[in-house]
Amino acid sequence: MGTTQPIRDKEELKKFVDYYRITQPEPRNYAMTVLGLHTALRISDILKLRWKEVYDFERNCFLGHLIILEKKTKKQSVIALNKHAKEALEQYRLVCKPKPENYIFSKKANFDIPICRSQAYRIIKKAASETVYDTHISCHSLRKTFGYHAWKQGISPVLLMEIFNHSSFAVTKRYLGICQDERDSIFMEIDL
Numbered sequence: 001m002g003t004t005q006p007i008r009d010k011e012e013l014k015k016f017v018d019y020y021r022i023t024q025p026e027p028r029n030y031a032m033t034v035l036g037l038h039t040a041l042r043i044s045d046i047l048k049l050r051w052k053e054v055y056d057f058e059r060n061c062f063l064g065h066l067i068i069l070e071k072k073t074k075k076q077s078v079i080a081l082n083k084h085a086k087e088a089l090e091q092y093r094l095v096c097k098p099k100p101e102n103y104i105f106s107k108k109a110n111f112d113i114p115i116c117r118s119q120a121y122r123i124i125k126k127a128a129s130e131t132v133y134d135t136h137i138s139c140h141s142l143r144k145t146f147g148y149h150a151w152k153q154g155i156s157p158v159l160l161m162e163i164f165n166h167s168s169f170a171v172t173k174r175y176l177g178i179c180q181d182e183r184d185s186i187f188m189e190i191d192l
Contacts, residue, residue: 005136006148006177007128013145015131020123023130027092029123032105034088036142039079040163043121043139044071047114052100054081054089062086073165147176 007013017037020030036046045068055062066079081089089104098104102111105120115123120139128137147160161172172178 003136004138004140004144005134006141006144007132007134007137008148008177009133012132013149016127019127019131021088027088027095028105028108029127031088031092032120032123033127033142035085035104036139037146038082038085039066040143040146041068041077041079042070042072042143043117047103047105047117047120049104050100051093051098051102051104054104055093055100057100062089070165075165077165144175144177147172151176151178 007016017030017033020026020033032046035041035049036043039046048071049066049068051057053063053068054066062081064081066081067076068079069076092104096102096111098111103114105115107113107115117139124137124139124141128134128141143164147164150160151157157172157176157178158169160176161169164172164175166172166175
């Protein structure tokens with residue numbers, strides 16, 4: 001398979017997530033990885049996020065939901081920020097001490113400029129090369145990994161289709177690799 005893949009193996013996924021938390025501590029990269037895995041957002045939408053979109057500076061707390069207009073689909077998405085996303089963002093916030101207008105995933109020398117997609121790709125690729133056996137991991141793998149594990153935990157692919165803003169169920173099945181997994185299981189389970 002030559003296309004971007006989700007991280008299917010739970011052990012590899014844990015090592016991947018922990019890479020920028022434990023192995024090579026980098027709070028920005030860790031927060032980007034966790035936010036990508038727990039929001040199912042495209043990297044283009046993640047990189048344009050500003051702190052005021054996730055954090056209430058007056059009340060000194062994280063918002064319950066992230067509300068964005070997706071760049072690709074031009075559709076509004078309301079995404080609950082779970083405890084994993086908030087904890088990773090909090091670790092990073094304490095280090096960088098941002099202002100409301102600052103980009104969350106900014107260049108280290110200038111909080112007014114977000115990192116570019118190619119830098120985000122290098123960040124994800126480095127963690128993947130150290131922790132995941134599949135070579136087809138990219139920024140989009142974060143989104144696909146969310147969907148794949150949600151499906152494996154019993155979430156309806158139709159709901160995932162809505163979360164991903166896909167136009168059809170067939171697109172979502174192909175996107176998650178469901179078709180290939182189902183085919184593989186047939187070959188692995190057949191006993192002639």
